[in-house]
Amino acid sequence: MIKKKDYKRKFPWIKNIRPITEKDTISNLQKCLLSAIKGETSETWYLSHPWNVDVTNRDSNIPAHYKLNSTRKRYSNLEEIADYLRNLAGGSNFSIKKFKTQKVFAVDEDTHETISEWNMYKGIIFETAQQKARYVLHEGMWFMLALDYVAEIDSYIEKICLEDNKRLNLPDKGPKQKEGPYNASVTSNKGSFLLFDQRTV
Secondary structure (H helix, E strand, O other): OOOOOHHHHHOHHHHHEEEOOOHHHHHHHHHHHHHHHHOOOOOOEEEOOOOOOOOEOOOOOOEOEEEEOOOOOOEOOHHHHHHHHHHHOOOOOOOHHHHOOOEEEEEOOOOOOEEEEEEHHHHEEEEEEEOOEEEEEEOOEEEEEOHHHHHHHHHHHHHHHHHHHHHHOOOOOOOOOOHHHHHHHHHHHOOOOOOOOOOOO
């Protein structure tokens, strides 16, 4: 399959994305990630779940809570786990290697059974600019993106955001305001919006 070239015709944008396999480059990128987790840089990172992981019970569709490794503590969302990791990363012995040993469990609300689990490192979404290149960590793999392709995508999305914002008249988001509080503030100030960004009870 790798030797075939017809995929380039079907997916012409693929030339703008290259998987990173060089160990030295990955090591440097992981240092950037660790600095971001510790809050030493302004670069942001997010904790998600792999795209093929279902975090709800297929039978009852009851949202799950989360657990970290074998601890009993419950986390209502992944952002709470990310906050825990930010505090944990402040320790001098914290490393990406330790990060990779962390497992996240999605647990059923009623039966307390594990619905799904995944390595936390595969749930990190991180983007950084290094040496005139843009790198992205996704599903545990590093990719390098062509800068002109990044600019093209950013421009395309910005137009959509500007059009939606003009149509919906949404307020600007504060520099340190998180998504949850922002969504709540929008719906509380504008009666025509409903807040669906919450857990079902």
